[in-house]
Amino acid sequence: MERVSGCVLVVLAFFTRLAYSEDYFRMGTNTNTAEAVQFLREYDREASGMCYRVTMSQWKFVTNITEYNRRRMLEELALSSKFERLSWRKAAAYDSTRLPDPQNRRQLVKIVQSSRAALPDEKFSEIQQLITEMKEIYNSAKICPYGQKPYDPHVPRPPTYPDYQQMQSYQPTMQSYQHYQANQDNPELANYCDMQLDPEISRILAHSRIESELLYVWKSFRDKTGPKLKNRFMRYVQLANQAAVATGYRDAGDQMRAAYEDSSFRASVEEIYNQVVPLYKQLFTYVRRKLVQRYGETSVRSDGPIPAHLLGNMWAQNWKSIMDLVMPFPQSSNIDVTAEMLRQGFTPLRMFQMAEEFYTSMGLKPVPPEFWRGSMLVRPAQRSVQCTASAWDFCNRIDYRIKQCTEVTMQDLISTHHEMAHVQYYLQYADQPQMFRDGANPAFHEAVANAVTLSVYNLPHLQRVGLYQNK
Numbered sequence: 001m002e003r004v005s006g007c008v009l010v011v012l013a014f015f016t017r018l019a020y021s022e023d024y025f026r027m028g029t030n031t032n033t034a035e036a037v038q039f040l041r042e043y044d045r046e047a048s049g050m051c052y053r054v055t056m057s058q059w060k061f062v063t064n065i066t067e068y069n070r071r072r073m074l075e076e077l078a079l080s081s082k083f084e085r086l087s088w089r090k091a092a093a094y095d096s097t098r099l100p101d102p103q104n105r106r107q108l109v110k111i112v113q114s115s116r117a118a119l120p121d122e123k124f125s126e127i128q129q130l131i132t133e134m135k136e137i138y139n140s141a142k143i144c145p146y147g148q149k150p151y152d153p154h155v156p157r158p159p160t161y162p163d164y165q166q167m168q169s170y171q172p173t174m175q176s177y178q179h180y181q182a183n184q185d186n187p188e189l190a191n192y193c194d195m196q197l198d199p200e201i202s203r204i205l206a207h208s209r210i211e212s213e214l215l216y217v218w219k220s221f222r223d224k225t226g227p228k229l230k231n232r233f234m235r236y237v238q239l240a241n242q243a244a245v246a247t248g249y250r251d252a253g254d255q256m257r258a259a260y261e262d263s264s265f266r267a268s269v270e271e272i273y274n275q276v277v278p279l280y281k282q283l284f285t286y287v288r289r290k291l292v293q294r295y296g297e298t299s300v301r302s303d304g305p306i307p308a309h310l311l312g313n314m315w316a317q318n319w320k321s322i323m324d325l326v327m328p329f330p331q332s333s334n335i336d337v338t339a340e341m342l343r344q345g346f347t348p349l350r351m352f353q354m355a356e357e358f359y360t361s362m363g364l365k366p367v368p369p370e371f372w373r374g375s376m377l378v379r380p381a382q383r384s385v386q387c388t389a390s391a392w393d394f395c396n397r398i399d400y401r402i403k404q405c406t407e408v409t410m411q412d413l414i415s416t417h418h419e420m421a422h423v424q425y426y427l428q429y430a431d432q433p434q435m436f437r438d439g440a441n442p443a444f445h446e447a448v449a450n451a452v453t454l455s456v457y458n459l460p461h462l463q464r465v466g467l468y469q470n471k
Contacts, residue, residue: 039094044107047087048434077132113255119239134232139386144192146217199387211310218309286328337462341467354465367427390419414456
């Protein structure tokens, strides 16, 4: 019971008020606007506190994966689910059209329409559990190295990497890939089958040019995750559709699209897609021809699809890692500044300081001191962590962090600016109510971060920061 803090007691009291409200289950029948406004004030305060507790428990787990931290995280998630469920029922009871303030009206509608809490109690608990399980399966997946041979620093890798050594800009990155070894800080963990998506598998997909190795890691990761996820995801879709219908949508897809607040959303996306298709087809055909030249038609059909494992990315969504194979003008300057970063003695900390300077130079906000104290900017030794880069808002208008197993490469320099863009967006909307502290729509956070990436990944900027000289 020592873990029941004052915050928890306040939340439990909030639950009690919700549960005993006479309008608890009546949809849209409560026309008391003063009561609705008071509910929103209480909700904003309690939701911020709940968000902080859940986020902190998740942070502790992903930066130190232990069974204890996992249990604590699940406890907080369970409490959060109960809070969401009861808050939804209370919000749904009010007639939002009676609220004169459009901000209050929007908050109330958002609480109701963005949730899956319309499900019965047992199904709501089930969908929350499914989400937790699927995340754990994805984040905990590990595979053995190619060939399942233990790492031996005295035995060189097979002499099948001549292309790397001829490319000075890629050589520094390859060193970290070639010298991958399992977690040997703890002898009990040194079983070598500990390669995770980030950074080991992603690094291999980006830099290996051995087709069989690429196929092995691509397929092995999916073999570790797909069979476990399949039935859970199918059930999740069923429950998500049921929740959407209960909230007034046709299905879960309709509910997700509604967040974009565009009645012609489908048509707009199709129009943009059709504008891009001609260029994409040319790009696709060109890249396919280059990959045929590299791997041969036994691996890549000249008239067929491109095998996803050959595109340098687990999801085939970013092809920048195969630029050495597809560069249209090989004699042109390569914009990979990894070698220069290493020559100048860059560290992960310096990379983040450079990213912060990028934003403050435009008059934007510096990150608070809590960022530097709390962030995980490098992979720690002697403990298991999730390395996928991510930015975190702890919902208290003070604490913002980044989790990234940073390496001194240009790719991670870009990622650093990308994640810092998310933090900058957090800082900009920090004064909004908790319900509005999010992207303007589900795509906007990534749109902001990717726009920044384009600004960083260009020669004038790299010249200004001393990482590129036009020879």
